[in-house]
Amino acid sequence: MIEVKNLVKRYGTNTALKGISFKVERGHIYGFLGPNGAGKSTTMNIITGCLAATEGEVIINGHDIFEESVEAKRSIGYLPEQPPVYPDMTPAEYLTFVAEAKGIEQKDVYEKVNEVMEMTGLVPMQKRLIKNLSKGYRQRVGIAQAILGDPEVIILDEPTVGLDPKQIIEIRQLITSLGQKHTVILSSHILSEISAVCDYIIIISRGRVVASDTLANIRAKLSEDKKLELLVRGDENKIRMTLNEIEGIESYETALDEAENAVRVILQCVKHADIREALFFAFSEMHYPVLSMTDVSATLEDVFLNLTEEASTAEEEEEEAPAPVYKLPEEEREEDEVEERTEDDASEDVSDDDDDDYTPMFGGKE
Amino acid sequence: MLAVYKKELRSFFNNMTGYIFIAFILVVAGIYTAANCLQGMSPDFEFVLASLSFVLLLCVPILTMRSLAEERRSRTDQLLYSLPMKVSSVVLGKYLAMVTVFLIPTGVMMLYPFILAMFGSVPFLTIYSAFFGFILLGAALIAVGMFMSALTESQLIAAVISFASLLVIYLMSSLASMVPTTAVASLLCFSALVLVIALIVYSMTHDVYAAISAGAILEIILLAVFIFKRTALEGAFPGVMRALAMFDRFNSFALGIFDVTAIVYYITVVIVFVFLSIQAVEKRRWI
Numbered sequence: 001m002i003e004v005k006n007l008v009k010r011y012g013t014n015t016a017l018k019g020i021s022f023k024v025e026r027g028h029i030y031g032f033l034g035p036n037g038a039g040k041s042t043t044m045n046i047i048t049g050c051l052a053a054t055e056g057e058v059i060i061n062g063h064d065i066f067e068e069s070v071e072a073k074r075s076i077g078y079l080p081e082q083p084p085v086y087p088d089m090t091p092a093e094y095l096t097f098v099a100e101a102k103g104i105e106q107k108d109v110y111e112k113v114n115e116v117m118e119m120t121g122l123v124p125m126q127k128r129l130i131k132n133l134s135k136g137y138r139q140r141v142g143i144a145q146a147i148l149g150d151p152e153v154i155i156l157d158e159p160t161v162g163l164d165p166k167q168i169i170e171i172r173q174l175i176t177s178l179g180q181k182h183t184v185i186l187s188s189h190i191l192s193e194i195s196a197v198c199d200y201i202i203i204i205s206r207g208r209v210v211a212s213d214t215l216a217n218i219r220a221k222l223s224e225d226k227k228l229e230l231l232v233r234g235d236e237n238k239i240r241m242t243l244n245e246i247e248g249i250e251s252y253e254t255a256l257d258e259a260e261n262a263v264r265v266i267l268q269c270v271k272h273a274d275i276r277e278a279l280f281f282a283f284s285e286m287h288y289p290v291l292s293m294t295d296v297s298a299t300l301e302d303v304f305l306n307l308t309e310e311a312s313t314a315e316e317e318e319e320e321a322p323a324p325v326y327k328l329p330e331e332e333r334e335e336d337e338v339e340e341r342t343e344d345d346a347s348e349d350v351s352d353d354d355d356d357d358y359t360p361m362f363g364g365k366e
Numbered sequence: 367m368l369a370v371y372k373k374e375l376r377s378f379f380n381n382m383t384g385y386i387f388i389a390f391i392l393v394v395a396g397i398y399t400a401a402n403c404l405q406g407m408s409p410d411f412e413f414v415l416a417s418l419s420f421v422l423l424l425c426v427p428i429l430t431m432r433s434l435a436e437e438r439r440s441r442t443d444q445l446l447y448s449l450p451m452k453v454s455s456v457v458l459g460k461y462l463a464m465v466t467v468f469l470i471p472t473g474v475m476m477l478y479p480f481i482l483a484m485f486g487s488v489p490f491l492t493i494y495s496a497f498f499g500f501i502l503l504g505a506a507l508i509a510v511g512m513f514m515s516a517l518t519e520s521q522l523i524a525a526v527i528s529f530a531s532l533l534v535i536y537l538m539s540s541l542a543s544m545v546p547t548t549a550v551a552s553l554l555c556f557s558a559l560v561l562v563i564a565l566i567v568y569s570m571t572h573d574v575y576a577a578i579s580a581g582a583i584l585e586i587i588l589l590a591v592f593i594f595k596r597t598a599l600e601g602a603f604p605g606v607m608r609a610l611a612m613f614d615r616f617n618s619f620a621l622g623i624f625d626v627t628a629i630v631y632y633i634t635v636v637i638v639f640v641f642l643s644i645q646a647v648e649k650r651r652w653i
Contacts, residue, residue, distance in 0.1 A: 050447040052651045073450040084445035088380045089373075100369035101449045145445065 001026050001183060002047065002153060007056035009042050016042045018207040029179040031198030032187035035308055039207045040187040041081055044157050048078040061152065077151035081158055083142025087131030091122050091141050094130060095148060102149040116144040120174065136167040147178060154178060155185045160193060172197050191301055205308035218303065226269040227296045230279065233262040234288035242282050248273035262291055370459030378467050387429050391471040394421045399478055409488045411479050412496035416620040419613055422507055423532050429467060430511030431525035433460050434647060438519035447651065457644045461512055468504045472497065492622040499619025502632035506612055507532060509639035516646035539614050542607035549599040553592050556603060560584045
């Protein structure tokens with residue numbers, strides 16, 4: 001459905017993307033994961049035709065985004081990082097414009113606009129100017145714009161940034177429901193979000209794809225080697241002897257915990273083995289109380305950090321040069337937006353007035 | 367294109383820009399009409415239009431400054447790029463919306479000759495051919511202003527550079543008369559121009575060799591013309607300057623001459639600057 005082949009993007013002497021390739025199939029929700037400045041937004045901007053690539057190609061439903069851009073863009077709905085809304089329009093006016101620009105037939109425009117406004121909960125706000133809406137509602141206007149006209153692929157760049165927890169849950173539900181009919185690509189640097197919504201994960205770091213697999217596969221890999229942490233009150237030597245007898249333990253370490261007056265055990269299990277019950281009964285037989293037992297297996301976070309760090313160390317070795325001190329333009333841009341966002345959060349009203357400032361400034365001059 | 371056109375037209379009247387533009391032109395037109403035609407008892411409305419051409423110098427930047435610069439600043443250009451539309455139809459939609467806003471006060475002014483006709487005989491044909499020239503002039507100036515707006519993301523800078531360039535265009539014929547018509551003077555002026563072109567090439571490509579070779583080639587051609595066909599350079603630079611004096615072409619309309627070369631000239635200016643704006647917007651994706 002979408003095929004990205006060997007994308008390279010250079011900004012002057014900096015290379016933001018160093019050959020990104022992946023395929024997107026119909027009917028999944030894809031999570032695009034990476035630290036700040038990894039190239040998530042750049043990749044998304046190239047896929048949607050907002051940015052030209054230095055090398056490589058993007059094929060959407062058989063249409064090349066650079067050669068047959070209009071045909072390719074017909075099957076895409078895109079929400080950039082900053083919702084591209086016009087402050088002096090109402091959501092209804094804005095969505096009508098987008099519907100017309102997407103080539104929806106005049107008689108269907110009203111119906112389609114109302115449909116997406118209902119899906120995104122914008123109906124009560126449809127008559128207000130967008131500049132007077134909160135960040136969350138503006139984000140919804142942006143999402144409504146992306147899903148208007150039922151594009152086959154919906155691409156959302158950090159759709160939940162700057163929203164409150166309740167709105168985040170609502171937006172996630174919306175994305176999940178969209179995933180039933182559409183292919184969704186979602187970028188984020190928040191792991192819990194990706195694991196809650198997506199079923200396929202593409203991790204990129206420093207302009208390269210470092211992992212690309214289904215969430216289930218990544219989870220399965222995680223559960224392969226399970227790590228447990230136990231706190232047992234009793235004699236350390238006897239505990240070690242007991243542990244030696246239990247099957248399914250690959251290795252373990254023990255240490256005295258003075259504060260709890262107990263022994264802390266960290267053990268690595270053999271692949272696919274679940275030895276929690278065995279541990280419990282073994283110690284209860286000895287009348288050694290197990291104060292706590294915690295699963296300390298690698299989480300998605302650990303995988304993410306491992307992969308992205310591996311990528312960057314590999315990079316340094318390969319280039320035989322220290323990491324560049326200057327920032328990629330991509331990074332700078334993202335940082336700028338973060339600053340704007342914090343301003344937004346701090347005082348919604350002040351940032352709302354920003355857009356206003358322009359017209360009176362010139363209006364006063366004449 | 368129609369969607370962008372409608373949206374742009376609406377946005378001119380959602381904020382103050384459209385109203386200010388129309389009101390400003392109509393107020394000045396009213397003053398000139400009252401002074402020239404009513405108090406001066408003259409039926410020649412074309413002179414009002416000739417005076418108004420100076421007002422366009424102030425108004426057109428207000429109309430055009432927002433068009434492409436603001437899209438860039440507020441990142442709404444990402445929406446326009448990701449919609450299934452060609453960049454050319456976006457730019458053309460915006461251009462036609464601005465021309466439409468310009469046609470509103472012009473349309474109102476077209477009624478004034480009928481008011482004048484109540485007091486005596488009025489040369490309708492001359493006046494409406496002057497209106498035709500006025501509309502062409504406005505359309506050409508709007509194209510220039512839109513191109514300036516495509517170059518920057520600040521409305522203020524867009525307004526200032528379009529005002530400055532329109533002012534230079536306005537004064538061009540007076541400036542042209544200041545430049546000596548000798549071949550040597552033309553050679554020096556063209557050489558200065560070549561230097562500017564080389565600097566622009568350098569700032570766009572950051573390639574020293576490209577800039578130097580482009581400059582050198584142009585300079586060699588220039589010297590060749592100077593050595594072998596010296597007469598061709600006599601008065602050539604003032605001639606080029608006069609060709610850029612867009613306001614002067616309108617004067618023949620105001621004098622009652624229906625000048626076909628002027629029509630072709632204005633249409634060419636519109637096509638060139640709309641094309642350049644499209645290219646400037648396309649280029650933004652390559653940064």
